[in-house]
Amino acid sequence: xxxxxxxFFVGRFQPESFLEFxxxxxxxxxxxxxxxxxxxNCIEVSVAGxxxxxxxFELACSLGPIDCLVLDxxxxxxxxxxxxxxxYRSGP
Amino acid sequence: xxxxxxxxxxxxxxxIAVMADVGGNPIRTRLLGQDIIYGRGPNDRVxxxxxxxxxxxxxxxxxxxxxNCLWTSLGAPxxxxxxxxxxxxxxxxVVVCGWIKMRxxxxxxxxxxxxMAHFPYxxxxxxxxxxxxxxxxxASEIRRDVDEVWATNCQFYQPQIxxxxxxxxxxxxxxxxxxxxxxxxxxxxxxxDRLDVIxxxxxxxxxxxxxxxxxxxxxxxxxxQIDLLNFEQVIxxxxxxxxxxxxxxLLPLEPRSETPTRADLSSVVFRRWLKEKGLxxxxxxxxxxxx
Numbered sequence: 001x002x003x004x005x006x007x008f009f010v011g012r013f014q015p016e017s018f019l020e021f022x023x024x025x026x027x028x029x030x031x032x033x034x035x036x037x038x039x040x041n042c043i044e045v046s047v048a049g050x051x052x053x054x055x056x057f058e059l060a061c062s063l064g065p066i067d068c069l070v071l072d073x074x075x076x077x078x079x080x081x082x083x084x085x086x087x088y089r090s091g092p
Numbered sequence: 093x094x095x096x097x098x099x100x101x102x103x104x105x106x107x108i109a110v111m112a113d114v115g116g117n118p119i120r121t122r123l124l125g126q127d128i129i130y131g132r133g134p135n136d137r138v139x140x141x142x143x144x145x146x147x148x149x150x151x152x153x154x155x156x157x158x159x160n161c162l163w164t165s166l167g168a169p170x171x172x173x174x175x176x177x178x179x180x181x182x183x184x185x186v187v188v189c190g191w192i193k194m195r196x197x198x199x200x201x202x203x204x205x206x207x208m209a210h211f212p213y214x215x216x217x218x219x220x221x222x223x224x225x226x227x228x229x230x231a232s233e234i235r236r237d238v239d240e241v242w243a244t245n246c247q248f249y250q251p252q253i254x255x256x257x258x259x260x261x262x263x264x265x266x267x268x269x270x271x272x273x274x275x276x277x278x279x280x281x282x283x284x285d286r287l288d289v290i291x292x293x294x295x296x297x298x299x300x301x302x303x304x305x306x307x308x309x310x311x312x313x314x315x316x317q318i319d320l321l322n323f324e325q326v327i328x329x330x331x332x333x334x335x336x337x338x339x340x341x342l343l344p345l346e347p348r349s350e351t352p353t354r355a356d357l358s359s360v361v362f363r364r365w366l367k368e369k370g371l372x373x374x375x376x377x378x379x380x381x382x383x
Contacts, residue, residue, distance in 0.1 A: 021348075028351065055354045063360050066346040066377050069367060 003051050006036070006078050007058050009043040011070040018043055021065045029053045046078065095126035095166065096299075101373035102167030104270050107293035107305060109162040110188055114138055118149075122297045124166055124373060128153065140164040159307055160188050161293060174240075174269035178289045178309050185313065189306040189324040191295075196335045197374035198294040198302035199343040199366070202274045204335050205292055206266055206358040208248045214330050217251050221259065224249035227355035232266075234365050241268040241365050243358045253281050268362060271371055272296055280311045288312070299374050300341040304328070344376040 009018070015038040022045055026033035031049040038044075047057055054075070062073045096102065101124055108121055109130060118131035120143065127143035138157065144150035156163040158173050178184060194201065204210070208227050211220030232243040243266040251259040265277040265287075275291040289309040296302045306324045344350065345367050352360050372378025 024348070052353070056351060059352045059354065059357065059360050060347045060350075063345070063347050063352075063364055063367070065348075066367075070364065071368075 001050065002048060003054060004046070004048045004078050005054055005075045006044060006046050007054075007061070007075045008073060009045075009061060009064075009070050010041065010072040011064075011068065013038070013040055013043060013068045014065075015039060015043070017065045018061075018068045021068075022061060025057055025060050029057055031057055033057075096124045096373050098124075098371065098373040098378065099167065100369050100371040101271075101296070103165065103169050104167075104272065105156065105163045105165050105169055105173045106272060106295055107159070107161040107163050108140070108295050110191075110305070111157055111160055111162055112188075114162055121295070123164070124296055125298055126166055128164070128166075130162060130164070138162060142166070159291070159293075160186060161305070161307070171239075174273065176275075176289065176291070176309070178287065181309075184309045184311065187308040187310060187317070187320050187324075189308070189321055189328075191303045191305050192325075192328045192332065193297075193301070193303040194332055194336055195301055195341070196338065197300055197342045198272050198296040198304075199374045200335050200338055200341070201292070201294055201302060201304055201331075202268060202272065203343065203359050203362060204331055205274045205276070206243065206268070206362060207356070208246060208264070209355045210334065211248060211250070214334055215327060218327065219250055220248065221251040224259075229354060230357065232358045232361040234361060234368070238269075241358070241362050242266065243361075257281075266358060268365070271366060271369070272302075282314070283311045286311050296374055299378075302374075340376045342374055342376040342378075346377065 019035060019038055022033060031047050031053055033045055033047045036044040036046060047054055058073060058075055062070050064070050106123055108123060114130060114132055116132055118129050120127060120129045128140055129143055129149055130140040132138050138155055140153040140155050141149035142151045142153065153164045156173055159179060163173055212222050212225050228247050230243055230246040235242055246264040247261045249259060250262045253260055253262060263279045267275050272294040275289060277287040277289055280286045280288045288311060291307045293305045293307060294302050345363050
């Protein structure tokens with residue numbers, strides 16, 4: 001069953017590197033994902049897909065690329081799917 | 093290889109011998125790529141030295157005797173060896189199972205120890221059994237006040253909770269007090285208000301070579317010593333087939349080519365902790381490419 005959630009990552013980021021990792025992971029899991037904000041200490045991304053795949057997305061991103069360090073992360077269910085504007089969508 | 097330059101690895105404590113095996117004859121072994129020698133000298137004093145380039149004993153290393161083992165460090169540890177409260181209980185039975193050498197990163201062994209999902213497939217009818225393959229949701233966290241990784245509320249179906257007894261869900265708690273030490277607390281079948289403790293001490297010899305020593309602190313006055321040793325030997329030899337065939341041999345800290353799922357939470361938290369600590373010895377990012 002498709003769910004929509006916003007995932008917050010807090011830590012020390014190279015934003016471009018982390019965003020590339022997010023895109024790669026979303027594509028692998030066939031998730032729709034849209035980045036809402038990306039800074040050196042916080043990344044906020046909206047994702048939509050099956051709950052197990054959202055789990056897998058959050059888990060992989062909580063480790064992330066080698067040049068980024070996630071210190072904390074949490075996920076909040078939201079009503080709205082990733083917006084068209086700025087959206088990164090992959091999969092069928 | 094030569095002695096690692098990874099300061100995080102150098103500054104940890106490592107079990108390198110069972111105390112009962114430390115005698116008057118010096119024994120040579122290797123830790124983190126560095127040859128070392130240990131033995132019992134005059135006045136029964138135990139010492140550990142690096143072996144220098146000429147093959148002679150060089151710098152003396154710090155030593156501790158803890159949990160039936162001799163521990164040392166190639167660096168300057170910033171903390172003492174972890175404390176295990178259960179080891180101070182007088183009625184515990186201590187079972188030292190013997191070293192098992194494996195061609196893999198010691199960190200891969202820790203990760204395998206933390207993994208419940210492989211029980212029904214790798215240890216069928218011992219630690220798990222099909223069709224009971226689901227790993228119920230559990231919690232895993234870095235406890236920053238003690239700088240350890242813990243996994244709590246872990247449950248898994250085991251076909252024999254006690255020898256020749258019925259199967260059922262067992263309650264497990266995992267603890268990683270240092271990068272090369274991992275342990276499991278399990279509700280004691282014969283005394284449900286207490287916990288058996290199964291530890292694994294790893295001596296990282298080289299980036300991709302290690303040996304592991306299971307040590308158990310049990311509430312068990314029924315099982316024979318040989319049965320307990322046989323049990324651990326079977327488990328570890330089953331695991332050996334798996335961990336020696338994982339690729340890369342070194343532990344990746346970036347999950348680029350893997351797809352972890354919820355059941356892998358402990359593994360991800362463990363790797364995140366290693367990243368935070370800056371440990372590179374035995375990781376794919378810090379070692380040579382062995383793929």
